[in-house]
Amino acid sequence: MKKSRKSRLLPDDYVRGILNGDHIILSRAITLIESSLSSDRAIAEKIIEKILPETGKSIRIGVTGVPGVGKSTFIEAFGKHITAQKKKLAILAIDPSSQKTKGSILGDKTRMEQLSVDPLAFIRPTATSLALGGVASKTQETILLCEAAGFEIIIVETVGVGQSEVAVRNMVDFFLLLMLAGAGDELQGIKKGIMEMADGIVITKADGDNIKRAKQAQADFQHALHLFPSSESGWSPKVLTASSPNKTGIREVEEMISSFQKLTVQHGFFEEQRKQQKLEWFNAEISSLLQRKFLESAKAKKLIEQFKNNVISEDTFPTKAARQLLIKLNTK
Ligand code: GDP
Numbered sequence: 001m002k003k004s005r006k007s008r009l010l011p012d013d014y015v016r017g018i019l020n021g022d023h024i025i026l027s028r029a030i031t032l033i034e035s036s037l038s039s040d041r042a043i044a045e046k047i048i049e050k051i052l053p054e055t056g057k058s059i060r061i062g063v064t065g066v067p068g069v070g071k072s073t074f075i076e077a078f079g080k081h082i083t084a085q086k087k088k089l090a091i092l093a094i095d096p097s098s099q100k101t102k103g104s105i106l107g108d109k110t111r112m113e114q115l116s117v118d119p120l121a122f123i124r125p126t127a128t129s130l131a132l133g134g135v136a137s138k139t140q141e142t143i144l145l146c147e148a149a150g151f152e153i154i155i156v157e158t159v160g161v162g163q164s165e166v167a168v169r170n171m172v173d174f175f176l177l178l179m180l181a182g183a184g185d186e187l188q189g190i191k192k193g194i195m196e197m198a199d200g201i202v203i204t205k206a207d208g209d210n211i212k213r214a215k216q217a218q219a220d221f222q223h224a225l226h227l228f229p230s231s232e233s234g235w236s237p238k239v240l241t242a243s244s245p246n247k248t249g250i251r252e253v254e255e256m257i258s259s260f261q262k263l264t265v266q267h268g269f270f271e272e273q274r275k276q277q278k279l280e281w282f283n284a285e286i287s288s289l290l291q292r293k294f295l296e297s298a299k300a301k302k303l304i305e306q307f308k309n310n311v312i313s314e315d316t317f318p319t320k321a322a323r324q325l326l327i328k329l330n331t332k
Contacts, residue, residue, distance in 0.1 A: 008032070011046040018051055021088075021150045023122055030124060033141045048141055051148035056274070058090075058147045059261055062168040063157045064194065065178030070204035070244055071157055072111040074178060077244040078253060079112070082153055083120040090122040090151035091115070092142055094158045094168070122151065136167040137285055143171065169197045170280050173270060174257050177201045181210060181217035195221075196228055199237050200256050206241035206249060214241040233269045235260050303328055 009017075009028070017025025032044040065071050075091060082089045091112070115121040126139060139156060146154050156172055158164045169175050177198040195201070201221050206214035222239040231237070238256050242249030264270040294300050307325045310316040316324065 008040070008043060011043050011050065014043070014047045015050045018047070018145055018149045019054060023149075026122065026145060026149045027124065029145055030142050033138050033145070034126070044141070048144060051145065054148040055144040056147060058143075058152050058154045059174065059257065060143060060154045060156065060172040061257060062165075062172035062175040063155055063178065064159070064165050064168065064176070065204070066180075067159055069178045069180055071159075071178055073244040074202065074204060074242065075155060075157060076112045076115050077242075077247055077250050079115045079121055079155075080118070081247070081250045081254060083115070083118050086120065087153060088120050088122075088151045089115075089153045089155065090146040090149075091124070091155045091157060092139060092146070093123065093125040094139065094156065094164055122146065122149070136171065137281060137288070139167075140171050140281055165194050165197065170277055173264075173273065174199045174260055176253070176257075178204050179217065179221065180204060181206070181213040195224070198225075199231075199233070199235060199260055200253070201225070201237065201239045202249065202253060203239065203241045205243065207243035207246050211241075217241075233260075233264050233273070234267050235263055235269075300325075300329060 009025070014025055014029045014032075018029055029044070029047055032040045032047070035041065035044070063071055063075060072093075079089050079091065112123055116123055124142065126142075143154055143156070156168050158168045175198050177194060177200070179201055181203050203214045203217045203221070218239045218241050225237050225239065228237075240249055240252050240256060242253060244250075261270065264273070295304075303325050307316070307321045311318050311321045
């Protein structure tokens with residue numbers, strides 16, 4: 001293969017590798033997507049343009065839940081169940097906490113021991129926060145690459161800490177929330193907004209002494225979900241229980257997702273949601289590009305510094321200061 005500078009391949013070499021399902025080339029292409037170098041960005045865009053006709057054929061599943069709920073253990077069990085059927089599965093793990101430590105790659109590899117050595121599985125941790133502008137779009141582009149590489153099921157895993165859930169919800173077809181039985185009310189309170197976004201809930205660790213509690217939680221959550229306004233998908237979110245070590249409830253989760261897909265494809269919601277997601281992605285990209293462009297301008301930088309002082313000294317309140325700043329920027 002021909003090599004360009006900085007050991008980058010030519011766009012066509014990446015495209016060929018991705019379409020052949022080569023995990024190493026796929027990884028290298030994702031690195032280009034994640035890169036902040038404009039030369040990498042340019043190659044990434046060429047790659048995406050070329051693979052675009054081969055995208056869109058997977059089912060995209062978001063998996064979320066608080067740390068310790070059992071996400072990686074569940075994904076490992078679910079993933080092995082999928083690959084046992086000779087289906088290809090990609091896992092994109094978003095771990096905002098790992099940004100500083102850069103420890104997520106090893107962490108995730110060991111967290112999903114069996115899947116990490118399964119040739120039908122591809123695990124890619126992303127050590128970035130989705131709350132940062134522009135990062136969600138990198139994950140969305142990564143989804144496209146994985147689809148072109150032939151992955152039929154794509155899981156985007158995120159830690160249930162807030163903002164990243166909304167970003168992930170907006171890039172997947174099915175949003176799965178993992179919950180613990182008997183966790184404190186406070187925790188469930190935090191999760192209410194996220195619960196409303198879920199297409200399915202799985203009560204984890206439904207094994208041993210915990211089975212009864214898990215069943216009770218299942219009934220409670222199912223009841224709580226009925227109180228939410230019905231979704232435009234026509235789908236009623238389901239609550240299941242699962243035990244990852246015992247491999248119980250795993251097949252049911254797959255069946256739930258298949259039923260969702262079947263129903264929403266039939267009704268047209270599946271395609272409609274994807275269209276809406278593309279538009280949201282487009283809008284978010286415009287905002288992020290404008291913001292970046294704006295903040296890079298020397299004139300804006302200077303004005304921001306000036307106005308900051310006005311805001312701090314309370315001469316001008318923040319909304320007014322922002323408006324005045326824009327007027328000044330346009331007029332001078
Ligand atoms: P994550 O932080 O959400 O990814 O959670 P992990 O998958 O790392 O799991 C946290 C802990 O719960 C680990 O010690 C797991 O072994 C344990 N665990 C996960 N799933 C189950 C389960 O279904 N049953 C039991 N008994 N333990 C589980």
